[in-house]
Amino acid sequence: SQQGEEDPQALSIQEGENATMNCSYKTSINNLQWYRQNSGRGLVHLILIRSNEREKHSGRLRVTLDTSKKSSSLLITASRAADTASYFCATGPDTGRRALTFGSGTRLQVQP
Amino acid sequence: NAGVTQTPKFQVLKTGQSMTLQCAQDMNHEYMSWYRQDPGMGLRLIHYSVGAGITDQGEVPNGYNVSRSTTEDFPLRLLSAAPSQTSVYFCASSSSQGRNEKLFFGSGTQLSVL
Numbered sequence: 244s245q246q247g248e249e250d251p252q253a254l255s256i257q258e259g260e261n262a263t264m265n266c267s268y269k270t271s272i273n274n275l276q277w278y279r280q281n282s283g284r285g286l287v288h289l290i291l292i293r294s295n296e297r298e299k300h301s302g303r304l305r306v307t308l309d310t311s312k313k314s315s316s317l318l319i320t321a322s323r324a325a326d327t328a329s330y331f332c333a334t335g336p337d338t339g340r341r342a343l344t345f346g347s348g349t350r351l352q353v354q355p
Numbered sequence: 356n357a358g359v360t361q362t363p364k365f366q367v368l369k370t371g372q373s374m375t376l377q378c379a380q381d382m383n384h385e386y387m388s389w390y391r392q393d394p395g396m397g398l399r400l401i402h403y404s405v406g407a408g409i410t411d412q413g414e415v416p417n418g419y420n421v422s423r424s425t426t427e428d429f430p431l432r433l434l435s436a437a438p439s440q441t442s443v444y445f446c447a448s449s450s451s452q453g454r455n456e457k458l459f460f461g462s463g464t465q466l467s468v469l
Contacts, residue, residue: 273455285359285445285460286398331397335455341405342388342413343455345397 266332361461378446387429391442
């Protein structure tokens with residue numbers, strides 16, 4: 244079963260606008276990560292936030308984590324057409340199987 | 356560095372055929388894994404390995420075998436291909452430092468089983 248579930252499934256915005264994607268998960272985690280996938284390509288790691296962190300920034304990316312609500316958000320500011328891609332959250336569990344569990348992703352379309 | 360290299364990029368099989376998807380990394384990563392990606396779904400873990408000689412099952416292991424004889428290579432074998440195994444397969448690796456650190460992905464193998 245999917246650990247992380249992204250919301251919305253699809254998002255279409257204009258260039259220059261901000262894009263916000265949300266991720267909810269079910270079990271205790273060690274960290275949460277966001278990945279990007281361009282059409283027909285492999286996934287590329289964007290940012291990792293640990294369970295004891297609440298917010299993290301990387302360039303135009305801002306990630307928040309609320310462990311009490313078991314949720315995270317990814318904000319892309321001042322979006323560009325080149326940001327068009329699918330974005331996935333992935334959770335790393337505290338214990339048990341050492342493996343990331345991926346959500347089903349958000350498809351972001353940035354209109355020029 | 357080449358990173359994670361997967362071959363082939365595309366493959367068409369007939370039901371019942373067997374084949375091996377190759378994965379190699381040149382980053383000296385201890386951890387390697389195989390995922391499959393189906394339309395509208397996220398990635399699902401097939402098998403993973405935390406080091407040479409050590410493998411374990413993921414979420415969807417049936418119909419697949421793996422082995423890890425070297426740190427660099429982690430091949431995925433389809434024993435008897437079925438149409439349900441039509442998917443895009445990704446190999447990924449990460450360092451052994453810490454638990455569940457970021458993954459480096461290959462570019463994928465698109466497999467069709469007729």
